[in-house]
Amino acid sequence: MRHPRIFESGELIVGSSFELSPDGAGHVGRVLRMTTGDTLTLFNGKGGQYQATIEQTTKKSVTVQIDEFQDINSESPLKIHLGQAISRGEKMDFTIQKSVELGVTTITPLFSERCGVKLSGERLEKKVQQWQKIVISACEQSGRNFVPQVLAPKQLKDWAAEQTTELKLNLHPRAKYSINTLPEPTNGVRLLIGPEGGLSADEISMTEQFNFEETLLGPRVLRTETAALTAITALQCRFGDLG
Structure with a gap:
């Protein structure tokens, strides 16, 4: 199973559950056809990334729980x-x-x-x-x-x-x-x-x-x-x- 990375612009808190944005939900649910128990990576552009698990999927929404924060930096030193x-x-x-x-x-x-x-x-x-x-x-x-x-x-x-x-x-x-x-x-x-x-x-x-x-x-x-x-x-x- 592919482990996708999804951008979510809001605040991400370890231990919390929330619904993915419509774009994220569409990609995870309709395109990749992921389901309950599958894992994915989230990031919000503020640094680092979050590991999450899908809790529930419907035709229009995907709910995930944020399990872990990973302080990963892949930015070049050259701006x-x-x-x-x-x-x-x-x-x-x-x-x-x-x-x-x-x-x-x-x-x-x-x-x-x-x-x-x-x-x-x-x-x-x-x-x-x-x-x-x-x-x-x-x-x-x-x-x-x-x-x-x-x-x-x-x-x-x-x-x-x-x-x-x-x-x-x-x-x-x-x-x-x-x-x-x-x-x-x-x-x-x-x-x-x-x-x-x-x-x-x-x-x-x-x-x-x-x-x-x-x-x-x-x-x-x-x-x-x-x-x-x-x-x-x-x-x-x-x-x-x-x-």
Whole structure:
């Protein structure tokens, strides 16, 4: 029997019983068809995880008892804030999912000149909610007990201008320095990934004004989703917990 991990946003108390959220109950009861006596892992994004046992299942609800708290931390020592220009369709979903699996701590979707995605108002709010659900699902799958946040989308210039002590990086195929030659970041990394059409010359100049370091991944031009995941992996290998 598979031992699933389920995110529950509320307070979790050892010894207590409660009903899983509709999403959690649907996954446990209808998808996995778990039943009384089966065990699962719960986490609420505040650190650590909880072992629980199913007490009762119905067509619409699942009641569990929390048996034990486990102080497990799978977070990387490297904090990465990903500024990702919004890509079309499933590419953005894929980038968010895999970046969370690789240890990204914060994600800001960005609008840029060549973004190609037009979202605003209620449609944009729903898209952000969808992205946050993808983040949670990636945490459930990868064993992370802290849940990265998808921040409100911003214009690229507004995000680049934010005051921060993070090491600011912008990928560029003609950069002089590679990730292997970067100084060790003391307050995390702010990683900018451009859209499918790349950043414009004006945008590249603008990032230089805000002290972004142009960084080389290799001699080949990568797709936006490939660039993001390659850069995150390289940073985790150099400064984080991938060996």
